[in-house]
Amino acid sequence: MDAGIEREKRTKADLTKALNESFAYCDKQYAAMTDSGGTPIVKFDAGGEGARVPVQMPRLTVLAFHTAHAFEHYGNLVTYMRLMGIVPPSSEPPFGAYKPPQ
Numbered sequence: 001m002d003a004g005i006e007r008e009k010r011t012k013a014d015l016t017k018a019l020n021e022s023f024a025y026c027d028k029q030y031a032a033m034t035d036s037g038g039t040p041i042v043k044f045d046a047g048g049e050g051a052r053v054p055v056q057m058p059r060l061t062v063l064a065f066h067t068a069h070a071f072e073h074y075g076n077l078v079t080y081m082r083l084m085g086i087v088p089p090s091s092e093p094p095f096g097a098y099k100p101p102q
Contacts, residue, residue: 033059037060038063040059041059044057074090
């Protein structure tokens, strides 16, 4: 995916397309992961926007970082949703789950 996509894409349709493409790319990377595929050392740009530095680490570590980073963003989204009175879908009980009487 291109860096700075949030500055390049302006419409909901463009952002949705870019997000779907990024999910497809990541799904492909995770699906292809094997024990031996996780060991090669790869370059990874670590750090925040404007302060990134290239570091080298095993490919599996990069994917693990990606997973943790995605959960951090999801945590932020959940906070904003709850502030707006929205129950995040991941917090909804599964269909048919027991609900105690009120």
